[in-house]
Amino acid sequence: MSDTETADLEIFRNETRAWLEANCPPEMRKPATSDADVFWGGRNAKFSSEPQRIWFERMRDKGWTVPDWPKEYGGGGLSAAEHKVLRAEMARIGARPPLSSFGIWMLGPALLKYGNDAQKKEHLPKIAAGEIRWCQGYSEPNAGSDLASLQTRAESDGDDFIINGQKIWTSYANYADWIFCLVRTDPAAKKHDGISFILFDMTSKGVSTKPILLISGYSPFCETFFDNVRVPKSNVVGTINRGWDVAKYLLQHERAMISGMGERGVGRPLGQIAADSVGTDGQGRLDDAMLRGKIATFDVDEAALAACAERAVDLAKAGQAHPAFSSAMKYYGTELNKRRHEILMSAGGVDALEWESERSRQGARPRAWLRTKANSIEGGTSEVMLGIVAKRILDLPGA
Amino acid sequence: MALVLTEEQSMLRDSARGLISDKAPVSHLRHLRDSKDPTGFSKELWHSFAEMGFAGLLVPEEFGGSGLGHVEAGVVMEEIGRTLMPSPFLATSVVAASALNRGGNSAQRSEYLPKIASGSLLATLAIDEAAKHRPLHSSLQAVRAGNGFKLSGAKALVIDGHVADLLIVAARTAGSAGEREGLTLFLVNAAAKGVAIERTIMVDAHNAARIEFANVEVNADSVLGEVDQAAGLLDGVLDIGRGAVAAEMVGLSEEVFGRTVEYLKSRKQFGKLIGEFQALQHRAAELYVDIEITRAAVMKALQALDADVAKAASSVAVAKARAGTTATRAVQEGVQMHGGMGMTDQFDIGFFMKRARVCEELFGDANYHTEQLARARRY
Numbered sequence: 001m002s003d004t005e006t007a008d009l010e011i012f013r014n015e016t017r018a019w020l021e022a023n024c025p026p027e028m029r030k031p032a033t034s035d036a037d038v039f040w041g042g043r044n045a046k047f048s049s050e051p052q053r054i055w056f057e058r059m060r061d062k063g064w065t066v067p068d069w070p071k072e073y074g075g076g077g078l079s080a081a082e083h084k085v086l087r088a089e090m091a092r093i094g095a096r097p098p099l100s101s102f103g104i105w106m107l108g109p110a111l112l113k114y115g116n117d118a119q120k121k122e123h124l125p126k127i128a129a130g131e132i133r134w135c136q137g138y139s140e141p142n143a144g145s146d147l148a149s150l151q152t153r154a155e156s157d158g159d160d161f162i163i164n165g166q167k168i169w170t171s172y173a174n175y176a177d178w179i180f181c182l183v184r185t186d187p188a189a190k191k192h193d194g195i196s197f198i199l200f201d202m203t204s205k206g207v208s209t210k211p212i213l214l215i216s217g218y219s220p221f222c223e224t225f226f227d228n229v230r231v232p233k234s235n236v237v238g239t240i241n242r243g244w245d246v247a248k249y250l251l252q253h254e255r256a257m258i259s260g261m262g263e264r265g266v267g268r269p270l271g272q273i274a275a276d277s278v279g280t281d282g283q284g285r286l287d288d289a290m291l292r293g294k295i296a297t298f299d300v301d302e303a304a305l306a307a308c309a310e311r312a313v314d315l316a317k318a319g320q321a322h323p324a325f326s327s328a329m330k331y332y333g334t335e336l337n338k339r340r341h342e343i344l345m346s347a348g349g350v351d352a353l354e355w356e357s358e359r360s361r362q363g364a365r366p367r368a369w370l371r372t373k374a375n376s377i378e379g380g381t382s383e384v385m386l387g388i389v390a391k392r393i394l395d396l397p398g399a
Numbered sequence: 400m401a402l403v404l405t406e407e408q409s410m411l412r413d414s415a416r417g418l419i420s421d422k423a424p425v426s427h428l429r430h431l432r433d434s435k436d437p438t439g440f441s442k443e444l445w446h447s448f449a450e451m452g453f454a455g456l457l458v459p460e461e462f463g464g465s466g467l468g469h470v471e472a473g474v475v476m477e478e479i480g481r482t483l484m485p486s487p488f489l490a491t492s493v494v495a496a497s498a499l500n501r502g503g504n505s506a507q508r509s510e511y512l513p514k515i516a517s518g519s520l521l522a523t524l525a526i527d528e529a530a531k532h533r534p535l536h537s538s539l540q541a542v543r544a545g546n547g548f549k550l551s552g553a554k555a556l557v558i559d560g561h562v563a564d565l566l567i568v569a570a571r572t573a574g575s576a577g578e579r580e581g582l583t584l585f586l587v588n589a590a591a592k593g594v595a596i597e598r599t600i601m602v603d604a605h606n607a608a609r610i611e612f613a614n615v616e617v618n619a620d621s622v623l624g625e626v627d628q629a630a631g632l633l634d635g636v637l638d639i640g641r642g643a644v645a646a647e648m649v650g651l652s653e654e655v656f657g658r659t660v661e662y663l664k665s666r667k668q669f670g671k672l673i674g675e676f677q678a679l680q681h682r683a684a685e686l687y688v689d690i691e692i693t694r695a696a697v698m699k700a701l702q703a704l705d706a707d708v709a710k711a712a713s714s715v716a717v718a719k720a721r722a723g724t725t726a727t728r729a730v731q732e733g734v735q736m737h738g739g740m741g742m743t744d745q746f747d748i749g750f751f752m753k754r755a756r757v758c759e760e761l762f763g764d765a766n767y768h769t770e771q772l773a774r775a776r777r778y
Contacts, residue, residue: 269778272777299772300721386685
């Protein structure tokens with residue numbers, strides 16, 4: 001980086017710091033503690049508080065819901081280096097993301113790479129502005145880890161496809177406005193070769209959803225049914241029957257997103273949270289030597305993973321990243337998040353067992369613990385991730 | 400600062416790798432071990448290191464060094480880790496040079512740093528006394544005598560102790576073992592009267608010594624830094640050493656892993672390559688992930704040291720803890736996956752296991768550094 005670039009970046013850092021200081025409401029500078037704290041956007045979106053609305057609108061107006069997207073699509077047009085500075089400055093004050101969105105994390109990157117001009121102009125600005133909330137139609141009852149064996153059919157009818165079939169584990173399908181969906185457009189082709197990636201409105205005739213009650217007592221996932229849903233062929237992203245390329249590219253982004261889940265490095269140290277319930281000894285150490293050791297080991301691994309996540313971004317920027325590296329990050333990040341919640345349950349002891357009470361915020365801790373068990377399943381299981389690393393990165397035979 | 404090597408750092412890596420892989424593959428260490436070489440390293444290679452500017456890598460240019468940083472020192476250490484090359488680089492060029500540069504007055508810096516950079520002076524830090532690394536537990540006594548001090552006590556695991564010209568000795572001038580106050584660093588000529596050096600042949604066939612000090616007289620000019628106030632200086636110097644050893648362990652881990660993956664792709668049993676078995680594939684993949692994460696943590700720590708040594712402690716603790724755990728896992732999987740071959744002395748993999756064990760103990764093991772992180776986070 002030249003001296004001028006370094007100097008410009010410092011100016012950007014100072015301006016960003018000052019802007020965040022002036023514009024991020026104090027309420028938005030601490031981690032979300034419930035689902036209502038997270039703003040997902042969409043046609044039926046409601047703000048849970050005034051600070052949430054202000055923060056979202058200010059960031060949206062800067063293009064900073066999607067800081068590195070081009071300005072013409074509602075993004076901030078930031079360079080990779082500026083984006084890194086913005087992230088660091090947001091982390092510095094603990095600023096929450098103003099908008100959570102599968103459109104931002106998953107569909108957007110795929111559209112930027114594979115979408116045509118009309119699709120980009122139609123969809124990206126609405127994602128950036130939080131106007132449309134998206135869901136992902138990938139898994140089916142008989143196509144989980146073996147995703148490419150999916151059976152939802154899209155049959156040609158003039159300029160349209162007629163879609164029939166069922167998806168499962170569709171996150172927040174009951175709240176979503178649109179779906180990006182994998183459908184089989186050529187049943188005769190080999191399984192990876194007859195798939196297309198298609199977009200449609202969830203209010204289309206023939207679409208229905210049914211929430212699935214999980215062990216956490218919540219229903220973040222749905223079954224989604226398609227009964228003769230008519231979708232224009234122009235809604236296919238990329239080439240018809242080449243949807244698997246788009247699907248895989250999107251999965252890399254999904255895995256990067258999931259690997260970053262969890263409250264990494266923000267808020268109080270885990271050991272201090274544990275001390276609230278376990279207590280401390282005369283020297284201020286957690287009064288459970290084994291638990292303390294587990295937490296400290298966790299902290300080491302968490303800090304190391306944070307460095308690796310930072311490095312993954314830098315490698316991508318430098319054009320040195322392995323395309324399958326997100327599978328490695330997804331594997332480790334999700335297993336680590338499960339470890340975190342096992343520690344929290346152990347530290348909480350009997351207090352962490354309460355399921356329904358104001359005192360326990362309706363069992364927030366045990367429900368979150370149970371929710372994390374899905375982390376190493378959704379978006380590709382840990383075993384599938386290790387298989388991908390073995391095959392694509394290590395080039396092991398027959399993997 | 401991006402967590403990738405710059406172009407200049409990549410070039411440094413390439414030149415270090417070129418020299419080390421050419422002149423000092425693992426067979427070099429094997430030869431030094433089997434011939435019971437009295438110096439335990441190649442003076443000729445050290446001369447080459449000096450010529451390439453590595454011996455004075457951390458020494459400021461005004462003292463004849465290269466004036467580079469800890470990331471660059473890590474780059475060289477990583478290459479050393481790949482072939483297990485025995486070299487004074489760690490003790491002299493990283494630890495002792497940092498102690499002298501950071502703690503020395505202008506006379507001390509002018510006297511010693513140019514000699515380190517030219518490769519003519521070997522130096523080392525004598526710190527540990529007991530089985531485990533506990534820097535504040537130094538109890539070697541230094542009592543005032545006339546215009547100077549008299550040193551009495553013993554040090555263990557002094558790296559390159561039997562070949563070093565200059566010993567940097569941590570001694571207690573006040574207080575008692577465990578206290579931060581009262582530690583002082585002394586520059587002691589290895590040939591001084593009362594210094595008894597016993598070379599210790601270690602499991603990894605690298606150089607180390609036990610050194611006894613019996614009323615060793617040093618003058619007041621031999622104090623490095625402030626009397627009684629060495630703890631702060633030591634924190635920084637040890638963290639620099641920890642970062643370097645962690646980098647060596649990354650190189651070592653990656654080399655063992657690379658050799659092991661190659662073996663999985665060539666060894667056949669039950670009529671197929673053993674790398675086709677999912678049981679081994681997943682273990683190899685897990686180890687890959689571990690190494691990548693550790694590499695990032697170590698790079699983060701080295702950059703933190705370059706930014707501000709005094710603020711790097713937590714990053715260094717994370718890096719050294721991770722490096723220890725990862726290297727331990729890498730060498731164990733390496734031997735296990737090589738099967739019976741991995742158990743033979745003829746095969747190189749055992750050398751890596753032995754060196755990893757020593758690196759793990761150097762400047763604090765994973766347990767030590769995990770404990771440091773817990774204390775820093777106050778739980």
